[in-house]
Amino acid sequence: MQQIAAAGDSRALEDVRVGALGKKGSIAELLKTLGGMTPEQRKTQGPLFNGLRDRAADAIAARKRELEGEALEARLMTERVDVTLPAPEAAEGSVHPVSHVRDELIAIFADLDFKVAEGPDVETDEYNFSKLNIPPEHPARQMHDTFYLKPQSDSTRTLLRTHTSPVQVRTMLAQKPPIRIIAPGRTYRRDYDATHSPMFHQVEGLVVDSETHLGHLKWILEEFCKAYFELPAIGMRLRPSYFPFTEPSVEVDIQCDRSGGQIRFGEGRDWMEIAGAGMVHPRVLEMCGVDPEYYHGFAFGFGIDRLAMLKYGIPDLRPFFESDLRWLRHYGFAALDIAALHESLSQ
Ligand code: DAH
Numbered sequence: 001m002q003q004i005a006a007a008g009d010s011r012a013l014e015d016v017r018v019g020a021l022g023k024k025g026s027i028a029e030l031l032k033t034l035g036g037m038t039p040e041q042r043k044t045q046g047p048l049f050n051g052l053r054d055r056a057a058d059a060i061a062a063r064k065r066e067l068e069g070e071a072l073e074a075r076l077m078t079e080r081v082d083v084t085l086p087a088p089e090a091a092e093g094s095v096h097p098v099s100h101v102r103d104e105l106i107a108i109f110a111d112l113d114f115k116v117a118e119g120p121d122v123e124t125d126e127y128n129f130s131k132l133n134i135p136p137e138h139p140a141r142q143m144h145d146t147f148y149l150k151p152q153s154d155s156t157r158t159l160l161r162t163h164t165s166p167v168q169v170r171t172m173l174a175q176k177p178p179i180r181i182i183a184p185g186r187t188y189r190r191d192y193d194a195t196h197s198p199m200f201h202q203v204e205g206l207v208v209d210s211e212t213h214l215g216h217l218k219w220i221l222e223e224f225c226k227a228y229f230e231l232p233a234i235g236m237r238l239r240p241s242y243f244p245f246t247e248p249s250v251e252v253d254i255q256c257d258r259s260g261g262q263i264r265f266g267e268g269r270d271w272m273e274i275a276g277a278g279m280v281h282p283r284v285l286e287m288c289g290v291d292p293e294y295y296h297g298f299a300f301g302f303g304i305d306r307l308a309m310l311k312y313g314i315p316d317l318r319p320f321f322e323s324d325l326r327w328l329r330h331y332g333f334a335a336l337d338i339a340a341l342h343e344s345l346s347q
Helices: 002-006 010-021 026-036 039-078 097-111 166-174 214-229 282-287 304-312 325-331
Strands: 122-124 158-160 179-188 199-209 236-241 246-257 270-280 296-303
Touching: 002 010, 002 039, 010 026, 010 039, 026 039, 097 179, 097 199, 097 214, 097 304, 166 179, 166 199, 166 282, 199 214, 199 270, 199 304, 214 236, 214 246, 214 270, 214 296, 214 304, 236 270, 246 296, 270 282, 270 304, 296 304
Parallel strands: none
Antiparallel strands: 122 158, 179 199, 199 296, 236 246, 246 270, 270 296
16 A cells, blocks of 8 residues: 555556556465465455455555546646737648539539539540530531540540530440439630630539429529529529530529629529530430430539639639639638538538
8 A cells, every 4th residue: 555655657556556466466466375275264364355455456546546637737737828829820721612612512412412423534535525416527526625635546536525524424324314413523625714724624414314304404403503602592594505415405594683893693683604404415315325215314514613703703714723822822711611501501
């Protein structure tokens, strides 16, 4: 007991414990002698030895708690925080608006039961164009200002995908309907001005099922826009348009107000185009192994960078990809501002 009380730190106490209760400790040795005693001796000595062991163990545990309390007290005395000092510098680095908006899109569409699909940036001519009903001499090919890669030995032509629509093809070839996916990713075109960059981002949407129609498309797009722009309601109109891979094709406009040099959504009498969409062309379904007699689908495509510019008031697209730290600090998001529907999306 004296040794226990004298142990000045947890190491010294541990030595005492091993010396008494360890395999070869003094109390353990004492307990071993019980084996050589007569039953009568054992009756009196046994409880004595066991009591001794228990008292030693209890005393050690108590001393251990005491020492831990002292150690904590000592630490608290030495570690002090001066709350009047200026706050430490915020962590360096921020989440790029495109990454943040992509996460917002995924959160919204996940809530609408969409899965995320992916495809490669280097795509084949076949998937980027032909299987989307854009055959080799089709004028739509010119509109895409494609970056082509050197022809490969087997003469297949590869390119940097000009849109995320080839992920529609890949998804339909890989899985059977019902299909309900979005495909966010990088896209490339030979274009460069305030609203175009040679590398940009799109998100594709595709739904294929036995009963799918334009009304479903409009509802999904409305739900998406309300959630994304964080509005209770937003006017939307579908304008007839043309894309080779959809029939009918539409361009999607949302209601906005441009007065006062600012754009506000969900009010006013102006319209802003935000997406291309339509019912998947039966020929596309067929080329991707889906029976157009039985299945219908709709598809849509948004520009992610453009969505970011509209929501966060970023006027020029070019600095998105220039890695200017001042721009990133200004428009970037804190690492812990996670886009989640149960909180405000944009925080
Ligand atoms: N791929 C088109 C583009 O880049 C956008 C688009 C339009 C995608 C209509 C679609 C769609 O899925 O149905 O211009």
